[in-house]
Amino acid sequence: MAVVATIKYVFIPWVCAAPILCDALLPFAWLYLYTEIVLRQSTLSIPAHLLCMPVALSAIRIIVLEANPVNPFSRCVVVGDGAVGKTCLLISYTTNKFPSEYVPTVFDNYAVTVMIGDEPYTLGLFDTAGQEDYDRLRPLSYPQTDVFLVCFSVTSPASFENVREKWFPEVRHHCPGVPCLIVGTQVDLRDDPSVREKLSKQKMQPVRREDGERMAKDLGAVKYVECSALTQYKLKDVFDEAIVAALEPPAPKKKSHKCLVL
Known part of the structure; x- marks a missing residue:
């Protein structure tokens, strides 16, 4: 498990082999056309092939996580189709309120610190575009x-x-062995009459809890959880379960339960 004290942002223009440390660029950093690499110790170990990225990737963002043995850190990445409520999920959890205005395609990366027993524990939350x-x-x-x-x-x-x-094959291909939770969102709309009517016209119905639980079992997910970002029903439980999964990943295989740059 990684540990963290500070997060710095390193920008490498695709035509330049010299890293540029620039905290001032942070507010503009979360446009999705970048490559994000996590380095555990220093920027000196940047893979050489990443210095020759195509012009479409205007910058490479590198997060440097400096060791701090006092405060354990885990990285949680949220994936799924577009418009399923991933960003609202993160905003509602981290701000304790549902966003009432424009929601960005990709939520700005955020870290929350919670207490596990008497010990502080930091969970880094990373949104993705679906x-x-x-x-x-x-x-x-x-x-x-x-x-x-x-x-x-x-x-x-x-x-x-x-x-x-799509999502389990993608995650398992790139990160074999990393624990996954399946999360059903927008449960406040499951019994909404207009939603049910719209689905019934297509001969469909909302996904039931038992369907999610069955899929989690079939795919080997840690578990199925569901929540509402709007009402915050079971919202905290989702991230509590994520922390537990990160602290106690499944260990039947001897391979590392980390996703690495190849």
Whole structure:
């Protein structure tokens, strides 16, 4: 498990081999056209091939996590189809209120500190864009992930099927052995009459809890959890379970339960 004291942002223009440390650029850092690499010790170990990225990737963001043995840190990455509520999930959890205005495609990375017993524990939360346009870039945010939240909306059977067809295969391909939770979002809309009517016209219905639990068992997920970012129903439980999964990952295999840059 990684530990962290500070987070710095390193920008490497694609034509330049010299890292530029610039905290002033932080507010503009979360545009998705970058490669994010997590380094545990220093910027000296930047993979050489990353210094020759195409011009479309205007900058490479590198997060340097400096060791702090006092405060354990785990990285939680949230994936799933676009418009299933991933960003609202993170905003509602970290600000304790549902966003009433514009929600960005990608939530600014955030760290929350919670108490495990009498010890502080930091969970780094990393949003991703679910649209197909980002399929080649998104896996570049996976290195050093400790736990994944694979999200779908209970009002979208298509997003539920994509957990099996797209998201688990993608995560398992890039990060074999890293624990995953399946998260059903927007449960406040499961019994909404207009939602049910819209789905019934397509001969569908909202995803049931037992469907999520069955899929979690079939795919080997740590467990299935569901919540509402709007009402905050079971919202805290989702991230509590993520912390538990990161602290106690499944260990039947002897391979490392970390996602690494290859």
